[in-house]
Each structure stands twice: as structure tokens, then as C-alpha cells.
Amino acid sequence: MENNVPPTLCMVLKGYPRISETFISNEILLLESLGFSIHIISMREPRESFTHADVGRIKAEVQYLPSTILGHLLPLGYHNLMLALKRPRVYFKALKTAAARWRRTKTSATIKHLLQAGYLVHHCLPGKHIVHFQAHFAHSPTSVAMFSSILSGIPFSFFAHAKDIYTSDPRQLKEKMDLARFVVTCTRYNQKYLNSLAGNGKTPVFCVYHGINPNYFSPRTKPVSCTPPYKILTVARMTEKKGLDIVYQALAILRDKGVKFQHTLIGEGADNARIVRLIKTLGLESLTSLAGTLPHEAVIDYYAEADLFVLGCKIAANGDRDGIPNVMAESMAMNVPVAAPNVSGIPEFLEDGVTGKMVAPDDPPALARAMEILLTDEALRQRVIPEARKRIVRDFNNTELIHDLARIYSERIPGLMACLDPASK
Numbered sequence: 001m002e003n004n005v006p007p008t009l010c011m012v013l014k015g016y017p018r019i020s021e022t023f024i025s026n027e028i029l030l031l032e033s034l035g036f037s038i039h040i041i042s043m044r045e046p047r048e049s050f051t052h053a054d055v056g057r058i059k060a061e062v063q064y065l066p067s068t069i070l071g072h073l074l075p076l077g078y079h080n081l082m083l084a085l086k087r088p089r090v091y092f093k094a095l096k097t098a099a100a101r102w103r104r105t106k107t108s109a110t111i112k113h114l115l116q117a118g119y120l121v122h123h124c125l126p127g128k129h130i131v132h133f134q135a136h137f138a139h140s141p142t143s144v145a146m147f148s149s150i151l152s153g154i155p156f157s158f159f160a161h162a163k164d165i166y167t168s169d170p171r172q173l174k175e176k177m178d179l180a181r182f183v184v185t186c187t188r189y190n191q192k193y194l195n196s197l198a199g200n201g202k203t204p205v206f207c208v209y210h211g212i213n214p215n216y217f218s219p220r221t222k223p224v225s226c227t228p229p230y231k232i233l234t235v236a237r238m239t240e241k242k243g244l245d246i247v248y249q250a251l252a253i254l255r256d257k258g259v260k261f262q263h264t265l266i267g268e269g270a271d272n273a274r275i276v277r278l279i280k281t282l283g284l285e286s287l288t289s290l291a292g293t294l295p296h297e298a299v300i301d302y303y304a305e306a307d308l309f310v311l312g313c314k315i316a317a318n319g320d321r322d323g324i325p326n327v328m329a330e331s332m333a334m335n336v337p338v339a340a341p342n343v344s345g346i347p348e349f350l351e352d353g354v355t356g357k358m359v360a361p362d363d364p365p366a367l368a369r370a371m372e373i374l375l376t377d378e379a380l381r382q383r384v385i386p387e388a389r390k391r392i393v394r395d396f397n398n399t400e401l402i403h404d405l406a407r408i409y410s411e412r413i414p415g416l417m418a419c420l421d422p423a424s425k
Contacts, residue, residue, distance in 0.1 A: 013043065040063070079122040121152045132156065165185070250368040311341075
């Protein structure tokens with residue numbers, strides 16, 4: 001302890017809080033419950049006007065970095081200049097790293113990340129007793145954490161997820177892995193890829209699922225069988241990798257076969273206009289509704305009424321893909337059967353005919369067949385629904401998985417053990 005400030009883990013995040021990143025706030029809250037002292041550095045202010053209720057229980061202090069260079073040139077310039085004057089050799093080392101990274105990709109964001117790191121180290125760091133930087137997402141937050149580590153001498157690690165892995169320049173990502181103390185990722189699929197990218201590198205890559213709280217997503221009493229018009233639910237951001245075009249094409253096939261249903265999409269995103277046009281083109285306006293972005297408390301009510309959950313996950317043109325969508329796990333925990341493609345980490349918890357129905361990607365007819373079977377085959381529903389929840393409780397309970405993450409942090413970060421409640425070790 002220094003001045004009664006415990007050894008602290010600094011979480012570097014792209015934005016905080018964010019509705020679409022509940023797994024991060026859950027992780028922070030659970031780590032705090034185990035005795036960890038956490039400080040949050042966010043690269044930008046929150047975009048939504050509301051958030052999930054659990055965010056209010058987090059004790060960590062939050063500091064926001066200047067999000068742009070042009071609008072914040074004075075504070076960025078001042079703190080970087082002062083740091084360069086105090087530690088010229090260290091700052092020159094960071095400049096060399098930034099220059100090498102810029103030459104590879106010609107991406108101006110590299111300069112911004114260096115300046116944000118200088119601001120973080122000179123302005124945010126003093127008095128916080130930070131012993132480690134842990135970034136969520138392997139792209140920009142890890143770049144800031146990496147430069148902050150070079151400038152401060154404090155080690156860093158990062159949690160890699162999905163888009164940040166597969167849309168990053170492999171050379172840049174490998175460099176981050178080589179410099180990091182360790183890497184954590186949320187699927188075995190990701191772990192295999194990162195290990196292949198690391199080659200002979202010595203940085204360990206751990207797999208820890210995010211999981212969900214199965215007590216929070218607890219099933220409500222309702223019959224296993226269902227009757228038309230069926231209530232079909234999708235919770236997803238409107239982005240290419242979610243395969244919403246596949247979902248709506250499959251829904252059109254169901255309609256043409258005479259299947260009666262109402263479909264709801266919860267979520268928004270960059271593809272909003274394209275999805276609206278597709279719904280109109282397919283003539284699905286009367287059968288579908290767009291609920292927008294909702295807090296968990298409201299989403300749970302939709303789960304409780306749903307007969308089926310569906311996603312069309314795919315690998316996007318830029319390489320982006322999902323890891324394990326938590327919304328699928330939430331549905332399974334609430335006794336809502338899931339139909340989805342065999343992509344990325346999804347087969348690690350969705351087993352065809354056992355915990356749901358899984359199909360080939362980019363195949364609307366196959367997805368339509370899977371949906372119809374899950375809606376009409378009562379014997380299959382009788383088997384799949386309880387088995388799916390059993391799988392989530394066993395393998396994706398975040399109150400259990402957090403101990404695996406806490407063990408990695410406490411064993412790999414010197415000094416952090418001191419902040420843990422002895423009962424949690």
C-alpha cells in the first residue's frame with residue numbers, strides 16, 4: 001500500500017460504459033467483488049444516454065482520455081512535452097516504436113494512441129498505484145496500453161475478443177503480443193489463431209469465457225411446446241458479421257411456407273438503413289419489428305416471451321466475426337432454443353441437436369429449416385431446452401469463470417496479490 005492506495009489494475013477501454021459491452025462491466029464488478037482494486041481509463045465518453053443497472057455498482061474511478069487530437073491539442077501536447085522532458089530516453093523509445101508501426105500501416109491513429117498514452121502516464125497515472133495495464137480489445141485500447149507501458153515501465157496485457165483480432169494487421173498484433181506479459185481471449189477458436197500468429201513467441205495466451213450470470217437470466221415458467229404465431233427473437237448490433245440478411249431471408253422462406261410468426265430485432269448499428277430496406281424488399285414489414293437498443297432489464301422480458309432465438313453469424317468481408325455471442329448464452333439460460341450458423345467459437349457451446357440447432361453459414365434455407373424444426377418438433381424442444389441451460393450453468397457461469405481470470409491476474413501481475421481478499425484466493 002502507498003498512501004492507503006492498494007495495488008491497482010488499470011483497465012484501458014475504448015468506451016465506458018457501453019451497452020454492447022456488458023461483459024466488460026460484469027467482469028469489473030466481479031473482480032471488485034473478489035477484492036481487486038481497479039481504475040478505468042476510457043478512450044471516449046459513453047455514446048448511449050442509458051446503461052445497465054449493474055454499472056452503478058462498480059466502485060472504480062473512471063478517467064477519460066482526450067478522444068481526438070485536433071480538439072484536444074493543448075492538453076495532449078502539454079502532457080507529452082512534459083513527459084518527454086522528464087524522460088527523454090523513454091519517450092524517444094516510444095517514438096521509435098510509433099514510427100515503426102506507422103511505416104507498416106500508414107495509420108494516423110498510431111500518433112493519437114502515443115499522445116493519449118503520454119497524457120495517461122503524465123496526467124492520469126500519478127498517485128493511482130497502478131501496477132499493470134489491462135486493455136480490453138486488441139486494437140486501439142491495447143495500442144494505448146502498449147505505449148503507456150513503454151512510457152511508464154509498467155507491464156501490460158490485453159483481452160482479445162473478435163473484430164479486434166481478425167481485422168488487425170497481423171504484424172501489429174504480433175508485436176503487441178510479443179511486448180505483452182500475457183494475452184487472454186474468450187474462445188478456444190481465438191486462442192488457436194493467436195497462438196499460430198505468435199509463432200515461437202513466449203507470451204502465453206489464455207482462454208477464459210466471458211460467461212453470463214445464469215441466476216440473472218433465469219427461465220420463467222412457460223410450456224416447452226409453442227403455438228403459432230411463433231415469437232422469434234434476435235438480439236444483435238446491425239453489422240455484417242451478425243448475418244441479419246441471412247436471418248431475414250430465412251424468415252421470408254418461413255413465411256412463404258405458411259409458418260405464422262412475429263420476429264423482433266433488438267439492437268442498432270451502422271447497417272440500420274440497409275436492414276430496413278431488406279425488410280421492405282422481402283415484404284416482411286408486418287411480421288417484424290425493430291426495438292432498437294434496450295437495457296438488459298427490458299431484453300429479459302423479450303427472452304421470457306420468445307419461442308426461438310436466431311442469429312445468422314458469418315465472417316464479414318473484412319474478416320470480422322463473432323466470438324461467442326453472449327446473447328445466445330442468455331437465451332439458452334432462459335430456456336429459449338437457439339438456431340445459428342457454425343462460425344468461430346459458436347460450436348464451443350451450441351451443439352447441433354443437443355443444445356440447439358447449428359447450420360452452415362450463409363445458408364438461409366438451412367437456417368429456415370432449423371428454425372422450423374425447433375419451433376415444431378416438441379420432442380426436440382423437450383431435449384434441447386433443459387440441456388442448453390445445463391450447458392450454460394456448467395460451462396458459462398461468469399461467477400465461476402471470474403476465478404480463472406482472477407488467478408491469471410494474481411499469478412502473472414507482481415504486487416496485485418496484495419489487493420486480494422484472502423478469502424477469495
